Amino acid sequence: MLASQTADPAAAHRSAAATLPAPPVTPIATRLVRLVIAALVVAVLVFCWHEAEMNPLLLWRDAGNMATLGAEFLRPDFTDWQVYAQNMVETLAIAVWGTALAVIAGIPFGILCAENVAPRWIAFPVRRLMDACRAINELVFALIFISAVGLGPFAGVLALFVHTTGVIAKLFSEAVEAIDPAPVEGIRGTGGSSLQEVIYGVVPQVLPLWISYALYRFESNVRSATVLGIVGGGGIGMTFNETIRGFNYPQASAILIIVILTVSALDVVSQSIRKRFI
């Protein structure tokens, strides 16, 4: 046995290879399809290059401008830091209320979107409504609400509220759809109402995920709220817009630094809180 194995392993290998089927060959049709797909991707990229008026040469031609801009940004001017801090607080306030209202509205909408709780004829239209809230960007909602309630942070709050409700309802309903149905049946078996089934059977199961999602949306809303001001939705974005338009780059730089520090600090705090709930 041992002798025959050591005698000629190469021969044994060859005979084994002879019985193996031929290695697979990619058919020509498949190769053609791949080629067409690659050509399509290139065509889309070329088309969009023209549509987006891409012109890297501008960066090079206007390098002087870029250099000036860079230099100005490198010496931030914190003279008015108290104004910026005040604006940053306003931005945070917009995010807090935008998220809070969205969570309050998102809970019932999220439950009504969940197909294991709500009947289809309710879940379907509510989902489409939430899709619409989500599909439209906060900035667009801000423009709409500015014409309704005027320039300022309240328009920003409303914009965040509507968009975030769409997002939160989706996240919350996905959590509800992943629950264990048994505890809910336990509540149903005692003769509880449908609302009581949700409160005692569903909510305790999804609460940690809901809290985590709400905090995550708060983080993103702080980032969104800094932008809202640019269209007139209040907060630090408004001030930033003014300084940039007035070519006060050192001040704009100071504002950006304050935004970056605040957002990073909040992210760190919020993430550490979220970790406790999952």
Place this chain on the structure above:
Amino acid sequence: MAAALELDRVTKSYGAMRAVDDVSLSIAPGERVALIGASGSGKSTLIRIASGLALADRGVGPAAVRSFGVPVQAGGRLAGEVRRARRHIGLVFQQFALVGRLSVMTNVLVGVLGRIGRLRGTLGLFNADERRTALAALAEVGIAVHAGKKARQLSGGQQQRVAIARALVQGAKLVLADEPIASLDPKSAKRVMDTLVTMSRDHGIALVVSLHQVDYATAYFDRVIAMNAGRVVFDGPASRITASFLTELYGASAEELILPSQFQPSATPAATERAGLVSAS
């Protein structure tokens, strides 16, 4: 007095498979009945239909289910009074069906939801009297000391006794238990069966327990209903259940039901496992 549970020609299909096939039965108030059968014989489906958690097929027989005269379902539709019927039907599940993140106390208090005001129940404003009742029920099943813990911190046997306490607080007159001991170790299983039967005896609660261990059925119950392929194949005194009778009823699949002491030793791992289970209990 109306029967604790009455099924009139109930059929339930899943696709082409008839999980419950034209079953009629009646359980008297205070009666204790074991529902036996191999896995897939329709025991769980029957219990889900009896509690209105599953609906019978439409257009196949009257398919009526009543508990103490209150309709649960008929003709494949839930009765309008199903919530009233559920109030006096306590349910015990194989996987306990407790809300793990809520306290043991809250899980038991949920039992009063059916009979207190809708708003008070929804807001969770249980009064001192109801809390005392809950604690008394927990003491009765022997786990009052764990009242403040989260349900998921308890062992399987303890969780099952929480579910029994919930049925007690509910004031159930009929308890349906679907494989209550199938997920438990032998010692906990015996404890849970003792608790169920004591509860039934002390409070005059009718009890239907589905089991696949025949030794428990004959030890704890006077009446046994045996199911096979969705049909009731035997309904009578537990004393008639013997190894040879089970083999007659179930053929080869009787092996799953018969205790190894009655059955000729078999080399299958499942049988060996059951042998350990039975000797330990």
